[in-house]
Amino acid sequence: MADENWVTVAKRSAINPGDVLGVTLGEREIALYDLDGAIYATDNLCTHAFALLSQGWLDGEIIECPLHGGRFEVKTGKGLGPPINDDLKTYPVRVVGEDIQVKLD
Amino acid sequence: MNVAARHILIVGAGHAGGVAAATLRQTGFTGAITLIGGEAHPPYERPPLSKELLAGAIPVEKTYLRPLAFYTENGIAFRPGETAVAIDRAAQRVELANGDTVPYDALLLTLGARARRLALPGADHPRVLYLRDIVDSLALREHLNTGARIAVIGAGFIGLEAAAVARKHGAAVTVLEVQREPLQRVCAPEIGRFMATLHRRNGVNLRTGVAVVAIEEKGGALEIRTADGETVAADIVLAGIGAQPNVELAHAAGLAVEDGIVTDEFGRTSDPNVFAAGDVTRHFNPLLGRKLRLEAWQNAQNQAMAVAKVMAGGDRPHAEVPWFWTDQYDVNLQIAGAPKRWDDLVWRGGPDDKAFTVFAMQDGKPVAATTMNNGREMRPAREMIARGRAVDPARLADAKVKLQDLARET
Numbered sequence: 050m051a052d053e054n055w056v057t058v059a060k061r062s063a064i065n066p067g068d069v070l071g072v073t074l075g076e077r078e079i080a081l082y083d084l085d086g087a088i089y090a091t092d093n094l095c096t097h098a099f100a101l102l103s104q105g106w107l108d109g110e111i112i113e114c115p116l117h118g119g120r121f122e123v124k125t126g127k128g129l130g131p132p133i134n135d136d137l138k139t140y141p142v143r144v145v146g147e148d149i150q151v152k153l154d
Numbered sequence: 155m156n157v158a159a160r161h162i163l164i165v166g167a168g169h170a171g172g173v174a175a176a177t178l179r180q181t182g183f184t185g186a187i188t189l190i191g192g193e194a195h196p197p198y199e200r201p202p203l204s205k206e207l208l209a210g211a212i213p214v215e216k217t218y219l220r221p222l223a224f225y226t227e228n229g230i231a232f233r234p235g236e237t238a239v240a241i242d243r244a245a246q247r248v249e250l251a252n253g254d255t256v257p258y259d260a261l262l263l264t265l266g267a268r269a270r271r272l273a274l275p276g277a278d279h280p281r282v283l284y285l286r287d288i289v290d291s292l293a294l295r296e297h298l299n300t301g302a303r304i305a306v307i308g309a310g311f312i313g314l315e316a317a318a319v320a321r322k323h324g325a326a327v328t329v330l331e332v333q334r335e336p337l338q339r340v341c342a343p344e345i346g347r348f349m350a351t352l353h354r355r356n357g358v359n360l361r362t363g364v365a366v367v368a369i370e371e372k373g374g375a376l377e378i379r380t381a382d383g384e385t386v387a388a389d390i391v392l393a394g395i396g397a398q399p400n401v402e403l404a405h406a407a408g409l410a411v412e413d414g415i416v417t418d419e420f421g422r423t424s425d426p427n428v429f430a431a432g433d434v435t436r437h438f439n440p441l442l443g444r445k446l447r448l449e450a451w452q453n454a455q456n457q458a459m460a461v462a463k464v465m466a467g468g469d470r471p472h473a474e475v476p477w478f479w480t481d482q483y484d485v486n487l488q489i490a491g492a493p494k495r496w497d498d499l500v501w502r503g504g505p506d507d508k509a510f511t512v513f514a515m516q517d518g519k520p521v522a523a524t525t526m527n528n529g530r531e532m533r534p535a536r537e538m539i540a541r542g543r544a545v546d547p548a549r550l551a552d553a554k555v556k557l558q559d560l561a562r563e564t
Contacts, residue, residue: 098199099206099481106533115529116479116486117451131173132455134220 055143055150062147064088069112071103079140079151082123084110089123090142090151096128096135159259161186162465165238165248165403166264169454170432172197172219174262177462179228188231188256190238190248195288196222201451203291204315205481209322210295214288241407243425260427260465263404263415264458267397267433267449272307276369281376282391285312297390300324305378305388307366309336311480313394314349318482321356328359328386330366330378339396340478341489342496342514345524348505349487356483397449399434412436414447419471421461431461440473441540446492452477475539477532488529490536491522502531502553511535511557518544534561 056074059081064070070081071093078093080103091112093101100116107113111129113120120129126137141152162178164171167189175189175197191197198217206212215221225232240249247257269284271277283294294316297304302325306313309331317327329336335346336353353360365381369391378386399414410416410424414436421429421437430437432454436447452474460472479488496514503510511531514522519542523535534557538545549555 098202100529104486104527104529106530113533115488115532117455118533131177131459 054152054154055145056153057145057148058090058151059149060147061088061144061149064149067107069103069105069107071101074151074153077153080112081142081149081151082107082112084123088142088144088149090140091121091123091126092138095119095133096137097132102137159185159465161188161258162260162262163248163256163258164189164262164264166266166400166432166434167191167193167197167232167234168264168266168432169197169199169219169451170266170434170458171262171264173455173458174264174431174462174465175225175230175232176220176228177459178466179230181463181466181468183466185259186231187229188233188258189225190233190236190250190256192235192237193287193289194234196220196225196232196234198288199451200286200454201479203288204285204312205319207288207291208285208295208298208316208319214292217288238403241403241428243407243409243428246427258427260429262421262461262465263423263428263430263434264432265400265403265415265430265434267399269393270396270398272366272369272393272395274366274368276371276376277393279369279371279376279391281389282369282393284393285316286397294390294392298323298325301326302390303375303388304328304390304392305330305376305386306392306394307378308394308396309333309350309360309362310339310394310396311337311478313392314353314482315480316392316394317353317358318356321358321483326359327357328388329353329361330364330380330386331360331362332365334363336360336362340492341522341524342499342512344499344505345487345489345512345526348526349482349485351505352483352485397433399436399447401434404430404434412445416445417461419473420464420469421457421472422464429461429465431458437472439476440471441475442492446476448476448492450476450478475536477536479529484527486525486527486529488525488532489522490524490532491520491539493521496521498547500547500550502551502557503528513545513550515545515547518547520545520550531557534558537561 080093082089095114105115119133121137126139237251269286306329368379405411415430417437476492498515500513509528
């Protein structure tokens, strides 16, 4: 795996447990989650419609879309029923020093 | 309740009809399903019609609930372009405009609503447009060009969303609203004023307290005349003055109708073999303790799901706090609750902030909430409204107190 696919997207200090943070990488919108100290990353756009999940409701390990209430498992991106038809893309994440890095494909 | 039904016929292939058909299959209903709709498209969601689709930002297919193939793959006989003209309840069959009759064991009416038409001289001009379906949205889009003059009659969701898209496309937009503030059917005047300011700041000529009395073509342009004798010149007129439910079929069949097909919280009509869901219903909401009609995504989606589950043998009512949203410019406004009155507003943040939430209170209890770019507060807000317990207004107004914590306490 080429190391250059890892991109620094935020400072580790920018996000606290139970928070969601939206970041923009060129054309890509990514949501970062802090689940009890562990960072996860998914696409930030809901697969159902044009809504940013980072503005939604993080309920344990489930993110709920702020528009229609569609729900996804943060760790797997799995959509949890209507109105969601498609799962959410997830990204590998690592913390390097002070930085959060996401691996893009 | 209708577990024994072998053939469920759904008349109306809008959002509610499509959701109901899919839900029946997901719930394990194995009988036959027929879905009849007057439009050429498979069931689709309407919110993008006055937003992303109107702006040309998405293809038509993106509005579809499911791709066309979904219906065949799931054994749903989808018959587009067909219209029901009569229900024979005694014989349990529906007659179509093409002369066919379709028998049913259980019937679901998801007939939707249509745009309310202007009733004034000149309203039948071909450049007086409405916005309700995909065809309307694509037709209106053709007119949203730089320099085009668009007059919008009605400052509700449809009119204001279309005005916002038109401004983004460089059109000159005038909005004429008969009430004193926009959005008076769904939110407090204070929120209406906030939205009025938003539109004026974006270059819309928004005029409130103005009644339109006539539309006339003059030298190729349309002239809109108001009750106070003023005129507005435009190339096209968009009328967004509400919707009326398509109740004629139900009424002619002798079902109970009161500005909407009357149903209980399970979607049952006055005939045990006939159910209804979506915009067309005047349904009982147990949380509010009254019947109401809603023209909204939530009702088309969640009420239809609930009613389909009942038809498949379930016993759970549909009981949710009504919820609406709109996207205009960079503002996402969400509204929960449909109170008839309130005695106080509690603001978390204010109109000059980047985001805020406003609660409408009645006897110390939250009865409605509006979030502006603050959708994450909507879920706890809805929970608080549903529970209907008194909340300390000082803590509610303190944006540093997390709403989810307050929701847990109350």
